[in-house]
Amino acid sequence: MSQTQNGVLVKVRNLVKYFPVTRGLIIARHVADIKAVDDVSFAIHKGETLGLVGESGSGKTTVGKCLLRLYEPTSGQIVFDGVDLCKLDEASLRELRVKMQPIYQDPYSSLNPRHTVADIVSEPLIVHGLASGRRARERVDELLQMVGLDPEFAERYPHMFSGGQRQRIGVARAIATRPAFIVCDEPVSALDVSIQSQIVNLLGDLKSQLNLTLLFISHDLSVVRHISNRIAVMYLGRIVELAPSRNLYDEPLHPYSQALLSAIPIPDPEIEEKRRRIILKGEIPSLLNPPPGCTFHPRCPVAIDICSKQVPEFREISGRWVACHLVK
């Protein structure tokens, strides 16, 4: 694998993913595109956790799936450890997949109910030819211990576990191949708060133990802030702001980031009394027909003329990135 510059592990440039909408049963006519991801660029540094937040339909999951090339990007470039993923053939891609793994949201549907825990956790090892037989089994025991599960559970089936335990199984599967990069797609959203914190801490511990780089996708800003070094905020297929976590929370620049942060109530009544909230009007527009110019302008409390006409450039301002005409 070639040397990467500046410690960047993943570099995404002008990533675009459209899903075609077709009409007609026999002769499918291409009538429109759902612009799930529309020109997104960012980099993830080695050993970093990049948070990706946004509401439903903002394109955050699609970005994650493109990075693992589970989706074929429409255009753009994804460079992983110096290799352009979009140019790889099946065989080389399969080889590279050892290094990048997913953790999914729903611990109920992402584990095969007919497979034992040992089957599930050892599958990536066997598929990639890393271990088999007794060696694989030993590795399963080791992995289960790493995620805080008793190796005796290995012969059990997923339905015998609670949500939090299942998510631990999902984590064990993800780290089985000793990956460098894990895409965590809403890994704690389906869990109760008392269990959420267990999994968040587990991911944090494993990250430093195994020297992992994480993309942490979530709609829950409080969790993302807790775990991420930098955060990218998405709205309607575009990144509107990317900043170190602390800066984003102390001083969000984009009006959407400001509204999103202020919409989240803080569990402290005395702070809540004094907080000023920005209540946005309306809902997220359709991706089929996004508004022209800045896609946020119809809901933006400070929009001006130019916002509806010209797409704001995603540009760097003292170490942070923002796409807004009003930010100087």
Place this chain on the structure above:
Amino acid sequence: MLLQVRDLKTYFDTRKGPVKAVDGVSYDVDRGEIVALVGESGCGKTVSALSLIQLIPVPPGKIVSGQAVFEGKDLLKMNGDEIHEVRGRRIAVVFQEPMTSLNPVLTIGRQLTEGLMEHKIKSAKEAEDEAVKLLEQVGIVDGRRRLNQYPDQFSGGMRQRVMLAIALACRPGLIIADEPTTAVDVTVQAQLLELLVGLTKNAGVALMLITHNMGVVAKYAHRINVMYAGRIVERAATKELFKKPLHPYTRALLSCIPRLDEVQGARLCTIQGQPPDLVRRPPGCAFVPRCAEAREECSQEWPSLREVFPEHSVACILYQ
């Protein structure tokens, strides 16, 4: 007092044995007050509220004992016709799922006016005018045209607004809001909660807010009941509870939530172990296996809720 619930027990029969979903819950709701029931999934918060209007499936569910005096009458002793008169008219419910709680084959207008006509409050013509007004109140413009549309023509947030309008239609005394904003996005959640709280305040309606989101209760509730394994383990006014949580569960719960305003990099506190199994619940306090301060006596008996400070009650042996 608008509603007084005493020692409510609702069990569900399963093959493994009875699940004590609600096991001796008592609470009050005053007129115009916002009372929260908070807790994690399976703690009995929804069942304890829906039991009031007998909206639990029987069988397997069964209200084993208890009293729920609402506007002077015991709801749990009412027969089918009597409780029918209360549902929708005096106590309305806003459910979590705006996608499934509206009937997809009936127009919005029909669903909005159903309560008014069923309870013979308004004639068909009057009900329609009222429905337009209600839609306006919840921020849906062009109500007259919208009445003839079906739920699939509304977005998630809009449907939840329609649910609010339906709940308000008969001017009830109490609205039970069961995770009203869990299924919508945060920016829409903020809109809906402001609307719900504003409307109930204007109409003098009491609100029972069922949620797992501690941020939401901190912002809106007047009083909070914290539930665990089918019981209320702590109750206090909102500020008091956040400033001085007493029960080890409440304290742990509050400290394990990541906060927007926290110092970054700190490790999250966790509650060890798993939520309790309600079928094979041991005799003592259900939180014992996860409690850092449990003593030997804790496994013998679950202490009842006791007032230890004015208006602040807790069910824990540490404060007996």
